[in-house]
Amino acid sequence: MKRNYTLIPLCLVLLAFIACSNNTKKASDDTEATTKNAVNVPQFNADSAYQYVKAQVDFGPRVPNTKAHVDCGNYLANKLTEFGAKVTNQYVDLPAYTGTLLKARNIIGSYKPDTKKRIVLFSHWDSRPWADADPDAKKHYTPILGANDGASGVGVLLEIARHLQKQLPEMGIDIVFVDAEDYGTHQAYNGPHKEEYWGLGSQYWARNPHVQGYNARFGILLDMVGGKNAEFRYEGLSHEVAPNVNEKVWKTANALGFGRHFVQKKGGFVTDDHTFINKYAKIPTIDIVPYYPEGDFFEHWHTVKDDMDAIDKATLQAVGQTVMQVIYSEK
Incomplete structure (x- = not known):
């Protein structure tokens, strides 16, 4: 026993x-399998993105039918070409609500254009033709520089493009700079304020994509993504049409330590380029756009003070690294 x-x-x-x-x-x-499957995501450089924002602002207000607009459009197309993208330009005359015919230009940079599985990234590159929200009424018809409202999203996407040239993700990527987003009704306009008066370039692209039959798994729109202390919440329409994409982006941001900027709460509904991309192109597209409890998008929205002083590199970093993590992780 x-x-x-x-x-x-x-x-x-x-x-x-x-x-x-x-x-x-x-x-x-x-551990070995995890190491093999680990995604090597490039490090977003906020200093570089800031310089791309500044380069646009240095042209002056990028209002359609102006020399600054033409020159900046050429700069953006050349940068995408320099960064290895297949560039497509959509030149189109678009009527504004005033009846003015706008010489618009959508600029598209495609990476791995033959790959069927795709992600599309958007930002508008034009700037507001009038500072109709400025505290000084005398400036209500002064064009704005649009450092945050326009140039910030483009600057982030140019920095992403710079990395795409060096290291491609598994998915095909399209970067779309849409035009004539911010030529919507002046606050003093006495006529109807229709949502289709905004986002003219995105409406055109959504109905006439740069590739016939174009489709993407999802889209991400960047708008006003460089403001100081910016807080991004789930935009209303985004959360209705693409809640899984919203969750993916916000969870990624929080995992990267950007929870101060990406707050996992619902914000309001915004008429923006994604409105028309969802409506006409039927691509589930979310909008990363700032939320402020006071009701405005950010302090200097549609004012002459939307200049480089309004830009915060920390916000550019949070948005840029998050978007890069998402697109490089997608299979």
Whole structure:
């Protein structure tokens, strides 16, 4: 009996040793598999993005039918070409609500254009033709620089494009700079304020994509993504049409430590380029756009003070690194 008594624990020790060895091997295998499957995401450079924002602002207000608009459009197309994209330009005359015919230009940069699985990234590159929200009524018809409202999203996407040239993700990526987004009704306009008066370039692209039959798994719109202390919440329409994309982006941001900027709460509904992309192109597209409890998009929205002083590199970093993590992780 004594012998049997000592044999049982020895067997248990042996079994435990075998189990431990198997668990160690499994853990080692899991670690190796995780390492193999780990996504190598480039590091977004906010200093670089800031310079791309500044380069646009240096042209002056990028209002359609102006020299600054033409020159900046050429700059953007050349940068996408420099960064290895296949560039498509959509030149189109679009009527504004005033009846003015706008010489608009959508600029598209495509990476891995033959790949069917795609993600599309948007930002508008034009700036508001009038500072109709400025505290000074004398400036209500002064064009704005649009450092945050326009240039910030484009600057982030140019920095992403710079990395795409060096390292391509599995998905095909299209970067779409849409035009004539901000030529919507002046606050003093006495006529109807229709949502279709905004986002003229995105309406055109959504109905006439740069590739016939174009489709993408999802889209992400960046608008006003460089403001100081910006807080982004789930935009209303985005959360209706693409809640899974919203969750993916906001969870990624929080995992990266950007929870101060990406707050996992619902914000309001915004008429923006994604409104028309969802409506006409049927591509589930979300809008990363700032939410402020006071009701305005940010302090200097549609004022002459939307200049480089309004830009915060920390916000550019939070948005840029988050979007890069998302697109490089998608399979």
